Amino acid sequence: MTEEVIKAEGLTKVFNKSLVAVNHISFTVKNGEVFGFLGPNGAGKTTTINMLITVLKPTEGTASILGYDIIKNANTVRSLIGVVPQEYTADEDLTGYENIMLCADLYGIPRKVSRKRALELLELVELTQFKDKRVETYSGGMRRRLELACGLINRPKVLFLDEPTLGLDVQTRAATWDYIKRLKKEYGMTLFMTTHYLEEADALCNRIAIIDHGKIVVTGSPGELKDSLGGDIITLSIKENTDVSELIRSVGHIKEVKNENGAYKIKAESGEVTGPLIIEALRRKGYTVTRLSLTEPTLNEVYMEYTGKSMRDTEESREAFRAHRITLRRARA
């Protein structure tokens, strides 16, 4: 098996000859990785995923999954991947079990095998007791789990998750991630996901790409991305009224010191080690530290740094927006 499970090269999608949704992006996802695609609404996350899962045809460029080209070998790609879409796509009029079996049929899995797999998966996502109930009666969390089960019926080597926790409450989100982690462990897949919940990306992804305006602005592990911001921020105040910026700078690993009306904002690598050193240095010169706080950068700061702080109006197509609303409405129901 190739080490590079997904390899995108200059992937581009232009809608209606003018709207550039995805603009020449290239990236690789390694075997067994959880790769997160982060970005504001309309950045091109869903469009990218839809190209990778062969639903949209790229306008330019291509990608390969496990060495198979998404355009030339689309059908092979399809049989190797699993998809958990953003919307709730399960048929409301059918039962959970019927929905999974329908998916199995679409992959051409023989009934004998698929019956066993379906029951296993239902057990895994804890829907066994609801399997003969119509999906209509399911809650948002249950529907999400059913989508997961459907996406896994063909034992995919790569699982694509498009905003898997969109519209779910905090508890259900946490529970959904537990399922995803368990499934990943069970089946040893590579995961490609999009999300705009940063804490989820931070906790789950091995590597992240931040995409904005259809372009990847930065790629790296959550740790690398945070470090790229220049380290932790220590804020401290002293009793005395003298400027000690120079003194602080003389302590090692300090990158930047700003005096904001007696409160010092210090950018430093490994703040938890540097902090005590600064206090020590100040005390030795006879200053008294009255207050100190340490902030480690979160993915939030990384995200803001790379995508800009302004809120975005949705640039997604009306269709995508409507689908989003339908999903939310169903999740609430």
Next chain:
Amino acid sequence: MSSTNEYHPSLLRGLWALTVRELKKWLKDPVMLLMFVLQPVIWMGLLGKSMNIKEMFSPTSLGNLTIENITIPGSMVNPPVSGVVVIPGVLIAQQLQQIFSNIGTTVMQNTFGVADYFSFMAVGMVSMIVMTTAMFSGMSIVWDRRLGFLDKVISTPVPRTAIIFSKVLNATLRAMFQATIILALAYMFGLQLSPNFTLLNMLGVYAAILLLGIGLSSAFLAFSIRSTRMERPMQIVNLIMMPLMFASNTFFPTTLMPPWIQAIAHVNPLTYLTDALRQLIILPLEVSVLITDFIYLSIFAAVLSIVGIMLSWRYLTR
């Protein structure tokens, strides 16, 4: 671990799975099912029974005939008699009424091919239900697209042909099912079957429905597949349904229509379906006419389904 998956779906398997899904959805909504059957039943009851055309020729529609006695000079009768002969008006009126009602049956027979309008119209109703079902059921693809179901199906290795054909097959199966119900109900309400009617004719009925169903539903599928909203295809159906229905022999024989409507009726596939059904169900079967009907319907089905399916295929992946 091999890097390809061991299973691949066959066309038939996928087609069957997707069609069963649609049929299950349909059967699980008994209210909609009832509405679909109820509508033509109401039409049948109201139009077929209220437009009691045969009654126009009953003696009562002549009203109270008062005919004065006619006096004829005796020399004009054969053999001649002397004086005058008086024919009582009442007798003439009676005769006229008798003749009138005899003419009625002949006129009905010559116009509609059968003696009662209800039988004529009930078969037309079957065509109507076939047409509406075929046009409407392809539209569910709009919902499939909006709810993301279509994208999910596209992301599976199921043959694309199966995705498109499942919609067409579903529409056609529904149309056949409903046609059966309507025919059974019509029979209960007094449809006069042709004396030559056998179960074999029923196979012909299904074949004709299949052809029109395939043609119409492929055309509408191609149209709906690009729409993101239900309203547009819905409006189109509404727009063309009435003209298709009335510019055909569904409710009235085309021979009595003005030439320009006849011209439309002559290319309207509904005319050929209705005629084929009438030939098979209520008329004394004319084989040459039936063959013409079937040839036309086959061409219609072939052309529209090829065009429809090709377009649908193109629009499936954006």
